[in-house]
Amino acid sequence: MPGNEWLDDEIAIAVYFAASNYQHSLIALLLQRRGFNRTKASVDNKLIAIRNSHLELGTGYFWDVTAAHKWASQNISNHELLELDEEDAAMICLCQPKLMNL
Numbered sequence: 001m002p003g004n005e006w007l008d009d010e011i012a013i014a015v016y017f018a019a020s021n022y023q024h025s026l027i028a029l030l031l032q033r034r035g036f037n038r039t040k041a042s043v044d045n046k047l048i049a050i051r052n053s054h055l056e057l058g059t060g061y062f063w064d065v066t067a068a069h070k071w072a073s074q075n076i077s078n079h080e081l082l083e084l085d086e087e088d089a090a091m092i093c094l095c096q097p098k099l100m101n102l
Contacts, residue, residue, distance in 0.1 A: 006046055010036045012076035015057065018047050019068030026095045030088060034081050 010031060017027045024043040031038045038046075051057060057071060058064045076082065084092070092099050 003042060006038075007036070009034075009076050009078065009081055010038065011046065011050060012072040013081055014038075014043055014047055015050060015068050016072035016076075016082050018043075019057070019063035019065045019072075020099075022092075022099065023096055026092065029091060029095065033088065033091075 013031060013034065013036075014027050017030060018024070022030070024047065025040040027043050028038050028040045031043070054071065056064070057068045072082065073079065089100070
């Protein structure tokens with residue numbers, strides 16, 4: 001049974017952070033903090049669909065970071081949704097600490 005249709009902002013957020021090597025479970029948490037309710041499985045499926053329909057965003061398992069970030073920026077209505085705040089940073093430190101060293 002399919003869930004709710006994804007909004008452009010949700011897709012842009014997921015693509016942006018996936019291209020930055022965020023785990024899909026962490027992306028689901030970041031979406032939740034921004035008011036969108038998505039599971040890790042939902043994020044997995046949406047990102048696969050996006051990669052299949054937008055081949056310019058990467059090949060195989062690898063995102064083209066520049067292309068994906070540009071695409072996300074062009075497809076989001078509020079660019080502040082792509083910014084991380086202190087609570088996001090704390091969550092990242094707990095869930096995927098290696099990202100904080102990049």
